[in-house]
Amino acid sequence: MDLSAISPTLLVASLMVAATPILLAAIGELVVEKSGVLNLGVEGMMITGAISGFAAAVLTGSPMIGFLCAALGGAALSVIFAIITQYFLSNQVATGLALTLFGLGLSAMLGQSYVGIKPPASAKLDLPLVSDIPVIGPILFSHDFTVYAALTLVTGVWWFLKYTRGGLILRAVGESHDAAHALGYKVVRVRILAIMFGGACAGLGGAALSLVRVPQWTEGMTAGAGWIALAIVVFASWKPARVLLGAYLFGGVAVLQLNLQAAGVSIPVEYLSMSPYLITIVVLVVMSANRSKSALNAPAALGRVFHASR
Amino acid sequence: MKLKSILAGAALAISAATGSLADKTKVGFVYVGPVGDMGWSYEHDQGRKAVDAAFGDKVETFYVESVPEGPDSERVMTNMALKGADLIFTTSFGYMDPTINVAAKFPNVKFEHATGYKQSDNVSVYSARFYEGRAVQGHIAGHMTKSNIVGYIGSVPIPEVIRGINAAYIHAKEVNPDVQFKIIWIYDWFDPAKEADAAKVLIEQGADVVLQHTDSTAPQAAAQAAGNVITFGQASDMAAYSPKPRVSSIIDNWGPYYIARTQAVMDGTWTSTSTWDGIGSGMVGIGEITSAVPAEVKASAEALRDSLADGSYHTFTGPLNKQDGSVWLKAGETAADYGPEGLAEMLFYLEGLDGEVPN
Numbered sequence: 293m294d295l296s297a298i299s300p301t302l303l304v305a306s307l308m309v310a311a312t313p314i315l316l317a318a319i320g321e322l323v324v325e326k327s328g329v330l331n332l333g334v335e336g337m338m339i340t341g342a343i344s345g346f347a348a349a350v351l352t353g354s355p356m357i358g359f360l361c362a363a364l365g366g367a368a369l370s371v372i373f374a375i376i377t378q379y380f381l382s383n384q385v386a387t388g389l390a391l392t393l394f395g396l397g398l399s400a401m402l403g404q405s406y407v408g409i410k411p412p413a414s415a416k417l418d419l420p421l422v423s424d425i426p427v428i429g430p431i432l433f434s435h436d437f438t439v440y441a442a443l444t445l446v447t448g449v450w451w452f453l454k455y456t457r458g459g460l461i462l463r464a465v466g467e468s469h470d471a472a473h474a475l476g477y478k479v480v481r482v483r484i485l486a487i488m489f490g491g492a493c494a495g496l497g498g499a500a501l502s503l504v505r506v507p508q509w510t511e512g513m514t515a516g517a518g519w520i521a522l523a524i525v526v527f528a529s530w531k532p533a534r535v536l537l538g539a540y541l542f543g544g545v546a547v548l549q550l551n552l553q554a555a556g557v558s559i560p561v562e563y564l565s566m567s568p569y570l571i572t573i574v575v576l577v578v579m580s581a582n583r584s585k586s587a588l589n590a591p592a593a594l595g596r597v598f599h600a601s602r
Numbered sequence: 603m604k605l606k607s608i609l610a611g612a613a614l615a616i617s618a619a620t621g622s623l624a625d626k627t628k629v630g631f632v633y634v635g636p637v638g639d640m641g642w643s644y645e646h647d648q649g650r651k652a653v654d655a656a657f658g659d660k661v662e663t664f665y666v667e668s669v670p671e672g673p674d675s676e677r678v679m680t681n682m683a684l685k686g687a688d689l690i691f692t693t694s695f696g697y698m699d700p701t702i703n704v705a706a707k708f709p710n711v712k713f714e715h716a717t718g719y720k721q722s723d724n725v726s727v728y729s730a731r732f733y734e735g736r737a738v739q740g741h742i743a744g745h746m747t748k749s750n751i752v753g754y755i756g757s758v759p760i761p762e763v764i765r766g767i768n769a770a771y772i773h774a775k776e777v778n779p780d781v782q783f784k785i786i787w788i789y790d791w792f793d794p795a796k797e798a799d800a801a802k803v804l805i806e807q808g809a810d811v812v813l814q815h816t817d818s819t820a821p822q823a824a825a826q827a828a829g830n831v832i833t834f835g836q837a838s839d840m841a842a843y844s845p846k847p848r849v850s851s852i853i854d855n856w857g858p859y860y861i862a863r864t865q866a867v868m869d870g871t872w873t874s875t876s877t878w879d880g881i882g883s884g885m886v887g888i889g890e891i892t893s894a895v896p897a898e899v900k901a902s903a904e905a906l907r908d909s910l911a912d913g914s915y916h917t918f919t920g921p922l923n924k925q926d927g928s929v930w931l932k933a934g935e936t937a938a939d940y941g942p943e944g945l946a947e948m949l950f951y952l953e954g955l956d957g958e959v960p961n
Contacts, residue, residue: 297784298807299807306803407636407637407638407639408644408819505798506794508794508798513794546799547799550786550800553785554785554807
């Protein structure tokens with residue numbers, strides 16, 4: 293056993309990279325749920341984004357176009373969900389599950405000819421001098437675009453929900469769609485925009501996986517990351533800053549487990565792989581034990597169908 | 603219900619009729635990964651294509667890719683047998699018991715299971731001595747590492763993988779006594795995301811050589827991004843990453859074996875056999891050693907390869923001790939293939955390796 297081989301600096305730097313896909317997907321889903329919609333299709337949108345981004349990047353040779361197409365791909369898939377749940381008033385849970393299954397199948401089909409191909413490398417931030425500062429350099433100034441995009445999005449969402457009129461409207465729609473409707477806000481329009489934003493974020497998260505973290509395309513490569521993102525939103529009790537914490541915690545355990553193995557620590561890896569899920573379950577139990585508090589946090593109209601009768 | 607069973611009966615009759623009319627030998631392949639993995643399953647599929655090319659109209663080959671090891675593979679094999687396959691190649695260790703089970707139900711279908719050790723009247727086993735290739739990789743790794751840390755991405759802790767680790771380690775140590783191996787198990791044959799993470803962690807912990815016993819090119823990509831790290835192609839040449847990080851490779855060459863076995867089924871001479879071939883027969887190929895390796899290291903690696911090929915040297919030649927210090931092979935003794943201390947069931951590390959073999 294040689295724990296000194298694990299460098300805390302590199303550990304933090306790599307957990308940020310490992311957490312980025314789930315962070316992107318989770319912050320998108322947070323906005324969706326704040327508007328009162330429960331979209332369980334995150335996994336499907338992520339993997340669709342992963343393949344659309346990968347294909348676009350390979351075809352054009354530009355990772356940035358890849359990320360753009362990934363966001364568009366995820367958003368396009370979410371439009372299906374938006375139309376079915378907002379206009380045809382279908383059950384959101386069932387529709388979301390169907391969207392995940394559809395996304396997994398669709399991506400496998402689209403990805404047939406992309407297996408085993410090398411994508412163009414996405415550039416890393418490399419500022420002279422600044423990136424070389426010990427500790428701070430590797431952690432803050434030497435990542436690729438997606439890490440910064442994710443952090444910017446989290447800050448942006450926090451600011452939008454807390455300080456803007458648009459954020460207030462979004463939250464109003466999520467708390468009581470009838471009241472918001474009575475005040476003259478377009479409930480369906482707000483929700484569709486939120487769903488599309490969630491889809492775009494999930495797609496971006498998928499591309500962070502297929503273009504940066506792996507980088508390669510494989511069928512089913514998200515391997516449950518979308519579900520983890522969903523759990524993190526609940527874990528974070530719908531607060532952007534806590535989504536960041538949850539995602540980094542999750543990424544941290546995933547990276548730490550590999551580090552401990554390489555350092556020769558003989559803890560069965562199964563326990564470590566299990567721990568983030570266990571923590572999520574514990575948090576969910578604690579939250580639901582205290583009804584009044586969790587009721588304050590969850591958007592009151594979450595998952596409820598809105599039908600304007602007047 | 604009635605209509606359905608009539609239709610099913612009719613379909614069966616038609617397929618049986620066309621099958622006997624065409625009189626083709628049908629050969630099925632079960633793959634653990636996608637054929638586009640550019641590693642293990644890709645090379646098996648190259649073998650299938652070689653069978654197609656060798657026999658033309660006389661054979662019909664088909665395959666199912668990404669079949670999980672375990673019960674689901676039994677369903678796939680049963681399906682193939684019901685479709686009229688005469689010969690079925692099951693190409694991963696985890697298909698061992700499913701193959702035996704399905705073979706018992708279809709005594710007229712011949713089965714060939716790769717890398718396992720359970721045989722029966724209609725199940726042959728075949729494998730390649732990949733560890734001979736690992737010895738060459740270890741030799742190069744020992745010479746090339748500057749940090750004296752070699753990273754190793756293990757897939758599933760079975761004898762084949764453990765043999766590879768041991769073979770690489772003793773040959774790295776032979777040329778570099780200070781070398782240390784760091785091993786990460788990912789418990790899967792093909793998972794690019796985990797393979798990439800494992801490679802990155804090994805590199806962060808100082809490894810400047812990464813060996814992999816997993817089937818994707820993700821570790822190669824991670825090594826390329828890191829810069830001064832070398833890797834070896836696994837199962838397939840992975841030449842897209844040469845001359846660096848990929849400096850050499852182990853190439854599985856199944857074509858000749860698959861052609862011979864298909865021929866045996868056609869001639870009616872097929873019997874249950876156990877085949878275990880290495881560099882000598884060409885079943886294990888060593889990919890070109892690139893210019894990133896100094897000429898003298900390349901020459902000594904090629905000499906090692908040739909001595910393994912002509913049988914003048916055995917990968918595991920004593921004196922060798924087990925990890926706990928007890929004697930495994932005395933001086934000059936070579937490892938037996940089978941038996942309690944044999945290579946086929948090697949589940950222990952050799953002296954000098956850290957960590958434990960996981961269960």
